[in-house]
Amino acid sequence: MTKPSEESSQGSTVDAKKSYISKLPNEITKDEIDDTSDFTQEKVPAKLGFSGRFAEFRDSFKRFDLGELDPNLSDLEKANIIASRSPLQRKLKSRHIQMIAIGGAIGTGLFVGSGTALASGGPASLIISYLLTGIMIFCTVQALGELAVAFPVAGSFLSMCSRFVSPAWGFVISWNYAMQWLIVMPLELVAASLTINYWHSNVSPAVWVTIFYVCILVVNIFGVKGYGEVEYWLSVIKVIAIVGFCILGIILNCGGGPKGGYIGGKFYHNPGAFNHGFKGLCAVFVTAAFSFAGTELVGLASAETENPSKTLPSASKQVVWRIFGFYLISLTIVGLLVPYNDPRLLTANSLSATASPFVISIENAGISVLPSIFNAVILISLISVANSAVFGCSRTIASLADQGFAPKIFGYIDRMGRPIMGIALSMLVGLICYLSVSPKESEAFAWLMALSGLSSVITWATICLSHIRFRQAMKAQGRSIEELSFTALSGVAGSWFGLGLNVVVLGVQFWVALFPLGGKPNPTSFFENYLNSVVNVALFAFYLLWKRRKSIIWIHAKDMDLTTGRRDVDIELVKQERAEQKAFMASKPWWYRTYKFWC
Known part of the structure; x- marks a missing residue:
């Protein structure tokens, strides 16, 4: 049977290892770290050095993996999942x-x-x-x-x-x-x-x-x-x-x-x-x-x-x-x-x-x-x-x-x-x-x-x-x-x-x-004020031509x-919370109810 002091020591060693791994650059995996016994509290660095922090900063720009999507899904279904x-x-x-x-x-x-x-x-x-x-x-x-x-x-x-x-x-x-x-x-x-x-x-x-x-x-x-x-x-x-x-x-x-x-x-x-x-x-x-x-x-x-x-x-x-x-x-x-x-x-x-x-x-x-x-x-x-x-x-x-x-x-x-x-x-x-x-x-x-x-x-x-x-x-x-x-x-x-x-x-x-204020109709004035709507019509037409039969x-x-x-959402829990909230608000003065209604 392992002694309590040894169990405590072993537990702290494992915790130290996990803590150290979490601070390492993302490309180093757990499998690449040697046996747990090599990690002790004394060996765990207090903080990453300049090179470690630079690596951490550099790796933060790497792409986050969203996982695989079913290729049989429609474009709209894929968009909703992503x-x-x-x-x-x-x-x-x-x-x-x-x-x-x-x-x-x-x-x-x-x-x-x-x-x-x-x-x-x-x-x-x-x-x-x-x-x-x-x-x-x-x-x-x-x-x-x-x-x-x-x-x-x-x-x-x-x-x-x-x-x-x-x-x-x-x-x-x-x-x-x-x-x-x-x-x-x-x-x-x-x-x-x-x-x-x-x-x-x-x-x-x-x-x-x-x-x-x-x-x-x-x-x-x-x-x-x-x-x-x-x-x-x-x-x-x-x-x-x-x-x-x-x-x-x-x-x-x-x-x-x-x-x-x-x-x-x-x-x-x-x-x-x-x-x-x-x-x-x-x-x-x-x-x-x-x-x-x-x-x-x-x-x-x-x-x-x-x-x-x-x-x-x-x-x-x-x-x-x-x-x-x-x-x-x-x-x-x-x-x-x-x-x-x-x-x-x-x-x-x-x-x-x-x-x-x-x-x-x-x-x-x-x-x-x-x-x-x-x-x-x-x-x-x-x-x-x-x-x-x-x-x-x-x-x-x-x-x-x-x-x-x-x-x-x-x-x-x-x-x-x-x-x-x-x-x-x-x-x-x-x-x-x-x-x-x-x-x-x-x-x-x-x-x-x-x-x-x-x-x-x-x-x-x-x-x-x-x-x-x-x-x-x-x-x-x-x-x-x-x-x-x-x-x-x-x-x-x-x-x-x-x-x-x-x-x-x-x-x-x-x-x-x-018909601009104080002026006569002219193309420049019209497009300076309404060009955005024209662009939206063009975008809609482009989408229809792009998707053709697939357009929805x-x-x-x-x-x-x-x-x-x-x-x-737990519907029953939501109903219960609403009932409790109503009862709570009913016990409060009108000024408090007004404040909570708008804030």
Whole structure:
């Protein structure tokens, strides 16, 4: 019989061996290690040396093996299985998702683009358009939350579009979404370099875009955890800045600034609440949609979230705080402080922070230092959105490859869960940012923006349609919504509203593009505002020619796959948890119930 001390010694030796093996480079297997007796606590190194860490870093870029797939499966079935097996690492914590939901997409659209919107439609049009768009966004994110919790797979709404609508439209929307983020990244870097010119910098824009470019590359090399941590702190800064502006704006409106003087609502009377009438209101809708772009990234991150079933429902609810607390309140204050006919709103470069109504309102109050501080916040916001663009694009490119819509090499995901080829493509296209030193910069970026201008609107419409079709499939296949651990607060009705409003936005944008404000119809103006829709029609036609007889235009509800990648749910346990939660909430005061309903 072995003595206890010997057993203890032997056990510790085995543990030491296992610990050492786990720290070795991945190509060294257990079979290549000698007998257990050779491993003692004294022989186990405290940490890997430089060569070991370098080998570990090098091997992290090796491809993650997804295993074999049945060759007899259809393209759609293969795509669903690959999405469910995704090696993307679940490293985003609750605080990352919460802050990304609240402030992750706040950037150029709000801080700078709102100036163009104010000049086009006036302060009343600004509030009406952002309010309706905000309600639509809330319904869309709720629908996305329900789908993402039920199917926390790679590609999120992109792969679910192919599953619940059709592979044909999935091809279009995936490339449309990828193209959006491919273009946003260099645009934001150029806008960041122009923002620095607020301080009258004599340094070439190429220097600044290089610095920002390298920083974003480094962040994404650290994987999703690096992205989440950076976005968390950048979002905190943006949220603090907006809250501070709202407080300051109320003080300035009441005459508390250095220049003094009560402002109130005088700019609603002179020059007026509306500009360009109904057409001006319609023109603001597109700017409002651009301002909310990126809200859907919460759903795209579901495959890399530690506990999506608990984190995503809360995050999808908190979008309402961003809509009403940050957008509507701040823009209401902006409309009170800056008249829509202020020449700085339109004469300044549209990508520059000098056109920001936030900065203009502070300058009008005679505050000398604060405009520079807020300009720095705008710079941070631009870098944040550029960083999010690389995250969104790389995941979209990987999803395209998984669905068979792009070369398989783009589906390369390494052992750290990084979609390396997607990141590489995004950074490669990002080199367009060096057009900032070209004399044709404005013209080039106007056409780049045209390629992705309506992308977000089409994406949101597709998310709402996917949710509607998912519920139709549940009903057609005799499934109950009791199986869902989270259901959209807005229900199917909210998705119909979101789908309808997005279609209306596409319609009014066609009208404004065809008959521009203050001008006559011309091809250049039309395609600068509506080129994205033309590209989507071309993508759809290409898919039909590519797949020919294999193309699937529409999937019937009874044929939809409601199983692959589905989160395992114990229906009886879900019902029990709901009953306990209802009883718990009933015992709480009304203010607590209200808080938990929206948070």
